[in-house]
Amino acid sequence: MLARARMYSVLAFLLAGGIGIISSTQTWITATRTDAAEPLPVSGADAMALLAPLSLAVLALGAALSIAGVALRYAFAVLGLAGAIVLFLGTLPIVLDPPLSVVAPALTKATGLSGDKTLHAMVSALHTGGWPIAALCAWVLLALACVFVLATARRWKAGSRRYEQISDGHHTDAGPLDAVDSWDELSHGTDPTGPSR
Numbered sequence: 686m687l688a689r690a691r692m693y694s695v696l697a698f699l700l701a702g703g704i705g706i707i708s709s710t711q712t713w714i715t716a717t718r719t720d721a722a723e724p725l726p727v728s729g730a731d732a733m734a735l736l737a738p739l740s741l742a743v744l745a746l747g748a749a750l751s752i753a754g755v756a757l758r759y760a761f762a763v764l765g766l767a768g769a770i771v772l773f774l775g776t777l778p779i780v781l782d783p784p785l786s787v788v789a790p791a792l793t794k795a796t797g798l799s800g801d802k803t804l805h806a807m808v809s810a811l812h813t814g815g816w817p818i819a820a821l822c823a824w825v826l827l828a829l830a831c832v833f834v835l836a837t838a839r840r841w842k843a844g845s846r847r848y849e850q851i852s853d854g855h856h857t858d859a860g861p862l863d864a865v866d867s868w869d870e871l872s873h874g875t876d877p878t879g880p881s882r
Contacts (some may be wrong), residue, residue, distance in 0.1 A: 698747025705740025
């Protein structure tokens with residue numbers, strides 16, 4: 686499992702961030718109104734303002750984690766864990782019993798009315814869809830991935846040679862080159878098809 690620890694961790698970050706971004710555009714809560722026949726759908730981004738920006742940050746951390754050194758792996762894991770906790774604590778109340786405050790901005794935008802008493806009188810019920818539950822599962826996955834990174838980061842395999850610093854101007858011969866490595870060799874003045882290869 687440690688041989689693919691980097692891949693599993695990056696995939697978990699990307700999956701969690703992707704679910705967060707997709708769910709931010711989907712309906713999280715449907716507000717049944719007493720003053721209208723049509724219920725009001727409330728998207729994830731409207732229900733939780735931090736959802737989209739933090740999900741984007743998780744995606745960026747996942748992408749950066751794929752090439753990060755040991756110290757940055759720990760830093761990214763701590764940042765990811767903090768984001769997972771914030772997102773989890775913001776999503777959990779919506780899943781369990783959505784408060785009126787999460788739909789109040791959407792109601793005000795739709796009706797032009799504001800004030801707790803007015804909005805309470807306007808809403809007869811709040812129904813939570815499946816997307817908040819999916820997002821909650823994504824935050825749990827993200828937290829587990831961060832703990833996994835913290836536990837295993839020092840034992841990950843070294844990254845690709847194209848991300849390593851070149852001390853003498855040439856790559857060491859550590860096996861066959863892929864297409865990108867071949868271009869890198871050419872840019873350093875070395876013929877990758879030469880007899881040494």
